Amino acid sequence: MLILKTLTRGPMHGYGIAQSIHQISDEVLRVEEGSLYPALHRLELDGLIDSEWGQSSNNRRAKFYRLTPGGRKQLTQESARWRQIANAIARVMEMA
Amino acid sequence: MSRFTKRLRALWRRSQLDRDLEDELAFHLAMGTEEHGDLPAARRGFGNVAGVKESCRDLWAFTSIESWWQDLRYACRTLAAHPMITCVAIIALALGIGANTTVFTVITSALNFDMGVKQLERLAIIVPSDAARRSGVVPPLPDFRELRELKSITNLAAYRYAEVNVSDLRALPERYSCVQMTASGWAVVTRKPLFGRELGTADELPGATPAVLLSHRIWEKRWGGDPSVVGQVVRVDEVPRVIIGVMPPGMQFPEDTDLWTPLTLHDLLTPGAQRSAMIFGQLAPGATPASARTEIEALARRIFPGLGTQPIVNVRPFLELIGVYDSRALLYAVLCAVGFVLLIVCADIANLLLARAAARAREISIRIAIGAGRARIVRQLLVESVLLSAGGGVAGWAVAVAGLRWFDGMSAQGRRPSWVHFSMDPMAFVYLAAISVGAGILFGVAPALELARVDVSGAIKDGGRGADGGIRARRASALLVVFQMAACVVLLAGAGLMVRSSVKLYNAPLAFQPANVLTMQISLPERKYPKADDLIAFYSKLRDRLRSVPGVEGVSLASNLPFAGYVPLRGDVEGHGPTEFGGLVVDAGYLRDMQIRLRRGRTFNALDEASDSASVIVNESFADRYWPGDNPLGKHLKRTAAGGWLTVIGVVPDIQQDFRRLLQRDPLIYVPHAAEPQRSFYVIARAGVAAVSLAETFRRAVQSLDENLPAENVITLQDHIAQRRLSVTAFGKLFTAFAVIALLLAAMGLYGVISYAVSRRTQEIGLRMAMGGTQRDILGLVLRQGMWQVAIGLACGLPLAFLCTRVLNKALIGVSPGDPLTFAGVVLVLGFTGILGCALPAWRAMSVDPLAALRCE
Numbered sequence: 026m027l028i029l030k031t032l033t034r035g036p037m038h039g040y041g042i043a044q045s046i047h048q049i050s051d052e053v054l055r056v057e058e059g060s061l062y063p064a065l066h067r068l069e070l071d072g073l074i075d076s077e078w079g080q081s082s083n084n085r086r087a088k089f090y091r092l093t094p095g096g097r098k099q100l101t102q103e104s105a106r107w108r109q110i111a112n113a114i115a116r117v118m119e120m121a
Numbered sequence: 122m123s124r125f126t127k128r129l130r131a132l133w134r135r136s137q138l139d140r141d142l143e144d145e146l147a148f149h150l151a152m153g154t155e156e157h158g159d160l161p162a163a164r165r166g167f168g169n170v171a172g173v174k175e176s177c178r179d180l181w182a183f184t185s186i187e188s189w190w191q192d193l194r195y196a197c198r199t200l201a202a203h204p205m206i207t208c209v210a211i212i213a214l215a216l217g218i219g220a221n222t223t224v225f226t227v228i229t230s231a232l233n234f235d236m237g238v239k240q241l242e243r244l245a246i247i248v249p250s251d252a253a254r255r256s257g258v259v260p261p262l263p264d265f266r267e268l269r270e271l272k273s274i275t276n277l278a279a280y281r282y283a284e285v286n287v288s289d290l291r292a293l294p295e296r297y298s299c300v301q302m303t304a305s306g307w308a309v310v311t312r313k314p315l316f317g318r319e320l321g322t323a324d325e326l327p328g329a330t331p332a333v334l335l336s337h338r339i340w341e342k343r344w345g346g347d348p349s350v351v352g353q354v355v356r357v358d359e360v361p362r363v364i365i366g367v368m369p370p371g372m373q374f375p376e377d378t379d380l381w382t383p384l385t386l387h388d389l390l391t392p393g394a395q396r397s398a399m400i401f402g403q404l405a406p407g408a409t410p411a412s413a414r415t416e417i418e419a420l421a422r423r424i425f426p427g428l429g430t431q432p433i434v435n436v437r438p439f440l441e442l443i444g445v446y447d448s449r450a451l452l453y454a455v456l457c458a459v460g461f462v463l464l465i466v467c468a469d470i471a472n473l474l475l476a477r478a479a480a481r482a483r484e485i486s487i488r489i490a491i492g493a494g495r496a497r498i499v500r501q502l503l504v505e506s507v508l509l510s511a512g513g514g515v516a517g518w519a520v521a522v523a524g525l526r527w528f529d530g531m532s533a534q535g536r537r538p539s540w541v542h543f544s545m546d547p548m549a550f551v552y553l554a555a556i557s558v559g560a561g562i563l564f565g566v567a568p569a570l571e572l573a574r575v576d577v578s579g580a581i582k583d584g585g586r587g588a589d590g591g592i593r594a595r596r597a598s599a600l601l602v603v604f605q606m607a608a609c610v611v612l613l614a615g616a617g618l619m620v621r622s623s624v625k626l627y628n629a630p631l632a633f634q635p636a637n638v639l640t641m642q643i644s645l646p647e648r649k650y651p652k653a654d655d656l657i658a659f660y661s662k663l664r665d666r667l668r669s670v671p672g673v674e675g676v677s678l679a680s681n682l683p684f685a686g687y688v689p690l691r692g693d694v695e696g697h698g699p700t701e702f703g704g705l706v707v708d709a710g711y712l713r714d715m716q717i718r719l720r721r722g723r724t725f726n727a728l729d730e731a732s733d734s735a736s737v738i739v740n741e742s743f744a745d746r747y748w749p750g751d752n753p754l755g756k757h758l759k760r761t762a763a764g765g766w767l768t769v770i771g772v773v774p775d776i777q778q779d780f781r782r783l784l785q786r787d788p789l790i791y792v793p794h795a796a797e798p799q800r801s802f803y804v805i806a807r808a809g810v811a812a813v814s815l816a817e818t819f820r821r822a823v824q825s826l827d828e829n830l831p832a833e834n835v836i837t838l839q840d841h842i843a844q845r846r847l848s849v850t851a852f853g854k855l856f857t858a859f860a861v862i863a864l865l866l867a868a869m870g871l872y873g874v875i876s877y878a879v880s881r882r883t884q885e886i887g888l889r890m891a892m893g894g895t896q897r898d899i900l901g902l903v904l905r906q907g908m909w910q911v912a913i914g915l916a917c918g919l920p921l922a923f924l925c926t927r928v929l930n931k932a933l934i935g936v937s938p939g940d941p942l943t944f945a946g947v948v949l950v951l952g953f954t955g956i957l958g959c960a961l962p963a964w965r966a967m968s969v970d971p972l973a974a975l976r977c978e
Contacts, residue, residue: 039145040152062146063176078141081148083155088145 026107027054028064029092029100032074038087039065065090073099142177188497189504196505200512206477207509210470214513214560216862217466219520221556224459226521226549227528228452237312237372244309244439245274245410246401247417250432262434263420265389268400273408273416278306279389279398280375284801286646287380288829289355292343293820296644296833297379299357304383309403310374317351317366324365324383333362334381337370356829357382359648375399376442401439410436454928455852458615458859461608463556465863467564468601468608469870474506474568475598476877482575495573502572506565507558514557521545521553531851567597598874599910605867606914606955607921609860610947614922616860617943618929618936619853625935626849631842632774633683634716638838639812640682641819643830644801653732656798659826663804664708666822672810677710678794678802682838684845685803687778687789692760694747699761702743702788703778706797712738712773714807722754722771729793736793737767740775743788758790767792805838812837852932864954871958875907879962886966887974896967903966907959908952915951919944 031037031045042065043056068074073096081087092100154160200207238244247268262268269277280302288294304322313319315337324332333355335344344350354361357380368381389398404413414436422428485498522545643663650656660678667676681687687703694700709725711717720741729736737758744753757766775786794802808815816835823832836844879886886899926938936943 038148040149062149062173066177081152085148085151086144087148088141 036089036091192504215516217463218517222521223524273413274402277402296831299380300378301384314366325385331362358646471564502569507561510561607918610918611922612860613947616856619856622934623853635838641835642833653798675714677714678708680706695757720772738771738791742786868958876962887971890971903963911955
């Protein structure tokens with residue numbers, strides 16, 4: 026979900042995805058590279074993201090990932106569910 | 122695009138994908154290097170690069186399939202790298218698997234009789250009880266009409282089996298088997314005729330046109346498969362009958378027969394007729410043979426109030442009538458025997474692989490060290506062994522086809538039911554595949570587990586040589602050898618017993634001279650030869666005609682050939698009262714032509730050719746049983762069926778008439794044929810030339826006397842005897858073949874294990890010799906090790922064999938299943954084989970040069 030969300034900001038390469046998640050979460054979340062690439066490939070296989078080769082900012086060849094319409098839909102569904110659960114947890118926590 | 126097609130495409134562009142992945146990760150690391158400053162730091166941050174690659178690749182690929190494929194290719198390479206071992210293993214497996222498939226096919230074919238009847242297993246026969254049969258007094262049974270009222274048996278039917286003469290203008294008359302069956306019997310038959318119709322109730326009505334139904338076999342043989350045959354007329358025992366149909370091939374209900382004719386109620390109710398018929402029916406839903414029997418007993422007691430309490434009938438499954446089915450225990454024994462052979466093969470190959478496992482320890486250790494899981498190693502080794510056994514299976518298929526052809530040829534000489542066709546059906550292929558894979562796993566599992574447990578660092582350090590294979594591996598192979606020995610004991614015992622049976626069969630004195638004797642069977646139909654005088658006249662004409670054939674020295678008649686049964690008789694014996702014995706009806710020339718030497722008295726003479734002859738000849742068993750110690754000549758006996766007292770004029774040696782009970786001596790009498798004219802006779806001709814050459818002349822001679830009369834079973838006496846012995850000799854040969862193969866394999870196994878042990882202990886042996894050990898000590902050392910395994914194998918195998926050979930009881934002749942002589946022989950043979958297996962390695966151990974052995978350390 027985090028990967029999908031990150032990709033809403035536009036096509037990005039693996040290293041970029043890891044960096045941006047790290048930065049946006051104020052360095053709380055750190056995506057293990059060991060699981061990032063398998064996850065990316067799985068999403069690609071599932072048709073949620075697409076990939077193409079392009080030039081990186083420092084002129085290297087890099088593989089850029091991009092959300093597909095299916096991925097977008099999946100993201101809306103998942104963030105809705107996430108919000109539901111997060112709210113529920115928050116309410117329970119406040120009650121107590 | 123679905124996941125699946127993406128993966129398929131990925132499979133196609135394999136290298137492209139790999140490169141992409143490589144680039145992608147390289148890029149990541151490059152970026153990381155920029156951030157962290159140097160590559161190693163970036164790597165540390167990243168973690169296991171190869172692992173990530175692996176798991177990404179797994180996503181894209183059908184990893185499981187691909188890794189199997191990898192294993193398979195690797196296995197092929199390994200097997201190809203050791204062509205000798207592979208060849209030996211595949212040949213051994215091919216023999217084992219091929220033999221198993223052959224036997225399996227033969228047995229399933231023989232037991233595969235659907236007979237074209239619904240619920241064959243629910244059919245039951247009604248027979249007199251054993252108690253009633255033993256007492257000799259046949260109790261009255263309710264007649265067929267009364268039995269039809271039974272509630273527990275539906276579709277009550279009856280049939281009679283007869284041999285009939287069939288003649289028409291189309292071909293020479295021939296003798297066929299014929300079943301007369303009631304229409305109610307046809308009601309349970311599900312197979313429909315190929316042409317025409319089957320028999321129905323209409324055919325049983327008085328005044329119906331006599332009908333006959335043909336089997337597929339004789340329709341092809343005699344009528345050349347001509348479809349216009351329906352409606353034609355043939356004479357069956359001189360009765361013109363209309364052919365109403367042809368049954369499909371394989372139809373053999375209720376017996377293996379050539380023709381079917383109707384059996385009417387009128388036929389059944391004539392006095393005595395029901396006795397010769399087999400009465401059967403379907404058990405009603407919920408009924409059991411026991412409940413049916415109770416109902417019949419109650420019915421009988423209502424009809425015949427005078428009956429005692431003794432049971433009079435027995436209700437048994439119809440299946441028991443089928444000989445093959447009845448002897449299925451023996452067939453399964455053969456299957457087990459051949460299964461043992463395969464197990465021994467497996468043990469051999471397992472040993473071979475165990476020995477190689479030590480050599481492969483280094484390779485496996487390296488594979489484990491660079492990250493292969495032990496499960497994966499086991500799998501890979503198993504793939505290797507299954508591949509090996511699959512190769513054996515393919516070769517085994519060829520062996521099975523050859524084996525079947527051999528067996529088919531052999532059994533065609535004997536009397537084989539027509540429904541048996543030995544062919545590889547899909548079931549046989551499934552069986553072949555199953556035992557191939559099963560064998561592969563069986564012999565592969567121990568070595569594979571052994572290897573997977575290898576101590577990685579030790580094995581790599583040792584450089585393979587010292588990788589000891591471990592105590593465990595050596596114990597495993599010793600165990601395998603013990604198992605082989607035990608299995609051998611079982612097989613050897615079975616083979617020994619069967620061989621002893623055949624030897625007994627062959628060594629039993631025949632008391633007659635079988636060479637150069639031609640025999641044939643003639644049966645005169647009642648319609649054309651109604652009176653006893655007609656029979657006597659025909660047979661005397663026939664004998665005269667045959668005696669005039671050049672080369673024939675004598676022609677005579679007998680109601681039964683040796684090994685072909687006798688006529689059961691009841692009668693009175695002087696000094697004994699009523700009793701039962703067997704009899705042969707022969708003419709005066711029989712004893713002379715068979716060259717049977719009389720023990721006492723005289724043979725029949727011309728006077729005994731008259732119908733009022735009161736002479737009888739008995740065999741030694743008869744004389745011993747009824748007049749032990751007395752002179753039997755001049756004693757008297759009487760047959761219940763016919764007339765006055767007969768006087769014993771001679772005693773002949775025992776001749777085997779019932780070949781199944783070899784050592785049981787049957788009291789028999791020989792009655793002159795004039796006093797007891799038979800419809801059916803064996804004609805026996807002693808020739809001065811090779812008997813076979815006369816067959817055609819004999820057939821034509823019979824024809825010239827009665828053109829509608831077939832000469833059946835024209836065969837030499839020697840062939841006749843061989844036929845009767847076939848089952849015993851065939852099983853004997855089969856078991857012996859299995860046992861010899863098993864013995865060879867077990868010897869090989871022992872040899873392998875011992876020589877491997879010797880090669881491992883070369884240094885130790887060298888040391889012993891250097892310390893002053895003699896060659897004798899070394900010999901003892903090696904032999905002790907080998908014979909120890911043989912001894913344990915014997916200890917385990919003997920009790921097992923003792924249990925297993927019980928199954929053979931039915932097939933054994935004159936030998937008990939626990940025959941001590943056979944078992945002693947087994948011990949000797951196995952011991953000898955054991956010594957042979959150890960001898961070569963022991964000799965090699967003795968010739969070890971102590972200096973060389975020590976120096977190589």
